[in-house]
Amino acid sequence: MSNALIFLAFALAIFPPRVHSSHSDWLRRFTPGSRDDSSWLWSWAWAADGTVSVVDRSPPITFPARPASFGAELNDPLLGYVIPLSSFTAPCPYGPDNSTSRRHRFEPDPVFGCPELCISGGNEPEPTDTWIALVQRGGCPFVEKARQAQKLGAKAVVVGGDRDNPDALLNMFSEKDASDVTIAATYIKYWDYVQLSAMIAVSNTTHSGLKTLSLLISTEYSAWEWYSPIITFIIILLLPSLLTFITLLIHRIRAARAAQRDRAPESIVHSLPWRVWTGTGWEKHKPSCASAEGASAAASQDLERGLDTPNASTSHDVALPAWVEQQMECAICLEMFGKGDRVRVLPCYHLFHIDEIDEWLINKKKLCPICKADVTQPQRSPAGHHATEHVPQTEPGASTSSRSPSTVAEPTERTPLLQRPERTSDELQSAS
Template sequence: MFGSHLGDDGLVGRLLVVESIEPGNLDGCRPLSSPVDSSESWIMLVERGSCGFAEKVRNMQASGAAAVIVGDPWYDLPITMYASGDTSDVRIPSSFIARTEYNGLRDAALDTPDGRPLKIKLVRNEYYELPFLDVLFITILSPMLMMGFIYVLYRLRLRQHRLRDLAPTDLVNSLPVKIFYHSKYREGEPAECAICLDDFDDEDELRILPCKHQYHVKCIDRWLTTRKKFCPICKKNVCPSSESSPLLSPRLRALV
């Protein structure tokens, strides 16, 4: 639409083709030379080209039209009518139609039976009259929100996979702990933490994993709950196998 907006009830009027009123004025680029003999509102159908949209509408407005329809004689692609400069003087509504609709409407208006006038009704196209913020939301914000939603789902999925690789805190806390003393050290036992590489000192708390490897409590607890649920040395899972998914034996693992 160009010019004023249609009301909720639309606009009903007699459809006139400008060339039937003035054969030399096919495109409505000048006002009609004589007034239209009609006691009812009329809507003028003009052809695209030769002058701007605003000029066509102004000319037909000056000639007494209640609305203007601009038809494209070449293409079947809808376009948005645009005019540069001030168009506040344009007080009547106008609309653009593509070639197929233009030819059909033109033929219907020119070939009415018994010369009876063809009446049409212009109604608002709600899609093109959406408030600016609604259009902004639909065209820009909606895709952004969708991408944000997809990103959140992606992060949640990563978190779920991450949690599967970690040992539950309760399980880690349930693993046995011993106090290290040099006086009780046995030949062949580890004398340092394989995570921090510090030597064990007297009264250090050591966490003993099911595989019997030992680490500082603070080192191995952080490892199991934030990195991997496997022993850093032998890679054995510290979580017990469930009945639904038992751990594979070494022999079966080799066959898979």
């Protein structure tokens, strides 16, 4: 954010806003693809409200308008006679024998107000009168229309829309220097231009021999018109960072939810049984609601009373294999269990220091660090965890050759990798 403010201050220092026409020109210099007839972005960002009213009609007829970003700023309404340029001008003559030569790449047209135009006919507005030029969009840039109207003596110019985009209310601007334009310019919609032209054609009011109407141009500039370039620039600058922040936030939330699903609830962990190693055997403790400190104090008191009964083992509802009672090392800290150590018994019958395994299950994973068994699932039979070799007893006198393949002990994790296969009775007879 600080870098954005520094860059914005640097840009303002290089391109300071001077007059109304430069409120947005300094930022448009960064847009080489800008057009003279505006676009939707500039129309949204630098739009100002205005009106064009025919005041010699009762009630007055008002058309919505949009002032240009170049030219004079109308702090007060401008009242004058509106005169179409096509009613008293024509393209200036030019040729090899004439001193007047074409200086523009576009064709002069009185309807569009494109230069070079010269006075045609005996009637023309007085230079001291306040009159407003009326032209239509097209043929040349907006700023050229304003220059031509200013050259002919108009105090303002009203540009009407075209048939291709009749409902558009554009914000006229120039991507080049327009500081020489000192008159006001405003834009109205196409159908409003058609209605205004028709009213002038049937008007009974004349000025200097030309049909005209009394027109009032007013503009209402808001604070947004001044601050919109800065706000738009900041939004465009910070939008990628904002989208990146939102993406990372969503990712972190999903990751936190996934991690929470992988953890075991504290109530389940604290309900698991635990033991105390007395030095010669295990002392079983059932899970209770007491705190870990209380359990530790109780275990210490039991040890002080001499409850270190030899071979004090935990009783279970089912028979446990020998490996359960033979665990003497915590797989997390790799330390041997010492006298008075509190040990948690997981549903898979693996033993760990109670503080270490609780930290693991609650804050990391709900799986046993050794066998990856889920502690939130029901207990499995210990025989299903570590299968032991079980060879059924055969009846007396039964031949060893009648042993079916299904009675052969299946290999387990305790089965040696290298062992001699059992020899059948046929092999023994042949060997003898």
